[in-house]
Amino acid sequence: MTAEAFAPAKINLTLHVTGQRADGYHLLDSLVVFADVGDRLRLTPGDQILIDVSGEFAEGVPTDDRNLIWQAAEGAGWYGRVQLDKVLPHGAGIGGGSSDAATVLKTLAAQDLPTPKEFQLSLGADIPVCMAAQASRMQGIGDHVTPVKLPKLPALLVNPGAHVPTGAVFSALAQRDNPPMPSHIPDFATPQECAAWLAGQRNDMQGPAAGIAPLVDQVLAELNCTGNILLARMSGSGATCFALYPTMKAAHHAAYEIETAHSDWWCVATELS
Structure with missing residues (x-):
């Protein structure tokens, strides 16, 4: 079948x-x-x-x-x-x-x-x-x-075309015994509440990845200039970055801003859940 x-x-x-x-x-x-x-x-x-x-x-x-x-x-x-x-x-x-x-x-x-x-x-x-x-x-x-129970999160995913080998990022870590997240993840009523909590957390691989592919920092900087942004961060070992917004309308507006400036970047407005 x-x-x-x-x-x-x-x-x-x-x-x-x-x-x-x-x-x-x-x-x-x-x-x-x-x-x-x-x-x-x-x-x-x-x-x-x-x-x-x-x-x-x-x-x-x-x-x-x-x-x-x-x-x-x-x-x-x-x-x-x-x-x-x-x-x-x-x-x-x-x-x-x-x-x-x-x-x-x-x-x-x-x-x-x-x-x-x-x-x-x-x-x-x-x-x-x-x-x-x-x-x-x-x-x-x-x-x-x-x-984990989370609200649906309007988001924009952006990849500038930079390939970042996972092994190289792990090798570039300055420290491997970093603090975990809090033992309890709160219940969030809105994307805004979730993003505010996430701002106190980390991606420990973001710095090492940006050292290998400086475009990561450029993507994050440009995402942080989009309207109504709640949070911007790299995903995984990179180089894809995401930004969170209060609504899908805001995420689509941000996608238009990024696509207009960088037609060669992969850029997708999406809902995360």
């Missing part, structure tokens, strides 16, 4: 690096939400794994066993053709590859091909939270995922 699925962009509203284990895995504490923009997948059973990639960001996406989609399908014991419409930029800090793989695993689990959590984590720390695909607190090495 052919199945179609949606793999949403993952946005780290916060990303606190709180330690590093002896085996090298970093410990994280992150508030994660998902956008209403993402990749689309179509899975058709067959006798071998094949990946076809189309879409704006198809170039550079591997179609062999380097692709997390391939690894996810093979680990679940599924073979067939995966058609991927690549809407999200890759290597962008918004979990495109992880969300694709997690979506494959969720789709196959619904067809009685579940995979153990250990295997999911072997594909990457973002896989479990991307399988949840809802507002969550992600802790540890990605193995602790707790649902």
Whole structure:
């Protein structure tokens, strides 16, 4: 049976690096939400794994066993053709590859091909939270995922086309034992309340990423000049940045401002939840 699925962009509203284990895995504490923009997948059973990639960001996406989609399908014991419409930029800090793989695993689990959590984590720390695909607190090495109640957050996502290797950003961290988020995340009635609380939190990878790709600071500076902005921050290991607004109308106005100045930047107004 052919199945179609949606793999949403993952946005780290916060990303606190709180330690590093002896085996090298970093410990994280992150508030994660998902956008209403993402990749689309179509899975058709067959006798071998094949990946076809189309879409704006198809170039550079591997179609062999380097692709997390391939690894996810093979680990679940599924073979067939995966058609991927690549809407999200890759290597962008918004979990495109992880969300694709997690979506494959969720789709196959619904067809009685579940995979153990250990295997999911072997594909990457973002896989479990991307399988949840809802507002969550992600802790540890990605193995602790707790649902969080948040209001819908009007937002603008901007990527200037800079690729920031995650490993290089971790290597550039000056400190790895930073404080976590507060133990309790409050209930927020509005985007304004949520943004005000988020302003007291961090993305510990933002500074190191900007050191590697100075365009990150430029994007943040320009987002902070848009009208009605509540908060601007980088997502994940970069270089995609997000800005929060009180309404979708304000987010669309900001998108127009950024697109007018930088037609070569990826710029999408979206709702996060």
